[in-house]
Structure formats: structure tokens, C-alpha cells
Amino acid sequence: MTDRQVKEVRVTLKQIRCSKVGSDAGPTLEIYGNLRALGVFVNGQGQFEAGFTGKLWDRADNNAVQMAETNQLFPNTQTTFIVFENDFLWVGGRLFEDDDLDADDDMGARDARILYRDIATKDVPVRFQESSQIVDVTFGIELLRTFALST
Ligand SMILES: [Ca+2]
Ligand SMILES: [Ca+2]
Numbered sequence: 001m002t003d004r005q006v007k008e009v010r011v012t013l014k015q016i017r018c019s020k021v022g023s024d025a026g027p028t029l030e031i032y033g034n035l036r037a038l039g040v041f042v043n044g045q046g047q048f049e050a051g052f053t054g055k056l057w058d059r060a061d062n063n064a065v066q067m068a069e070t071n072q073l074f075p076n077t078q079t080t081f082i083v084f085e086n087d088f089l090w091v092g093g094r095l096f097e098d099d100d101l102d103a104d105d106d107m108g109a110r111d112a113r114i115l116y117r118d119i120a121t122k123d124v125p126v127r128f129q130e131s132s133q134i135v136d137v138t139f140g141i142e143l144l145r146t147f148a149l150s151t
Pocket of ligand 2: 099
């Protein structure tokens with residue numbers, strides 16, 4: 001048994017904002033995809049591997065949400081989990097923009113990667129963008145407590 005320090009965090013999906021409709025046809029973006037928070041560690045091969053995962057938002061392409069420029073959603077969904085010392089907290093996901101005539105736009109798989117030592121109570125912005133179409137997402141992180149766990 002060894003003791004490892006862990007941080008218990010609560011992540012809130014505070015806001016999804018349509019910042020720029022840009023080159024899209026019409027006055028709105030049609031957004032779908034998924035947003036989540038996860039604990040990530042580096043495995044024996046030096047690759048990132050997901051540990052705890054908390055889903056915060058998930059919409060299929062036949063259920064896209066229409067957003068005009070400056071429109072905001074406030075999902076306020078939350079997930080609570082622990083992150084081990086030396087691991088990372090990632091917040092982000094992957095968003096797409098639905099188009100009827102052309103192939104849908106991939107707005108990217110984006111994550112803010114927060115080092116264990118930098119996990120603190122704060123808001124973290126993540127930007128999704130395809131050409132001039134921009135969606136800004138805000139994740140709220142709360143550090144609930146830090147403690148030792150025997151593993
Ligand atoms: Ca588009
Ligand atoms: Ca569109």
C-alpha cells in the first residue's frame with residue numbers, strides 16, 4: 001500500500017456560447033457533439049489514457065441545437081471525481097456544426113489540459129472553431145478537497 005495524494009474536483013459545464021456564425025449559411029450555427037471532463041494519466045508506453053470520465057453534454061447530429069451569434073446555453077451539468085497526483089484533469093470534448101447541403105463542419109476535438117498541481121477553483125475556457133465559425137465553452141472547476149488515498 002502506498003499513499004497517493006488526490007484532489008476531488010467538481011466540474012460544471014457553465015456556458016456554451018455561439019461567438020461567431022461566420023461563413024455558415026444563415027444566421028445560426030447548428031451545434032452537436034459531446035463535452036466532458038476526465039482524469040488522464042500517462043501509461044507505461046508514455047501515452048495519455050483516460051481514467052474517470054464525467055459526461056456533461058451530448059447531442060446527436062439529428063438533434064443539433066440552433067444558436068444565433070452571441071446566444072448562450074447554460075447547461076449547468078456537473079460531474080464529481082478524483083484526480084491522482086501527477087495526473088491531469090482534461091476538460092473539453094468534440095463539437096460539430098450541422099450543414100444541410102455540405103458535409104458537416106468538424107469544430108475539433110479540444111481539451112484544456114490541467115496539470116495536477118494547477119487544479120484549483122477557477123473557470124477554464126475552451127474554444128471550438130472551424131474556419132470563421134466559433135463556439136466558446138466555459139467549464140467551472142471547483143477543488144473540493146485534497147487528501148491521501150491508499151492504493
Ligand atoms: Ca457550417
Ligand atoms: Ca450550419
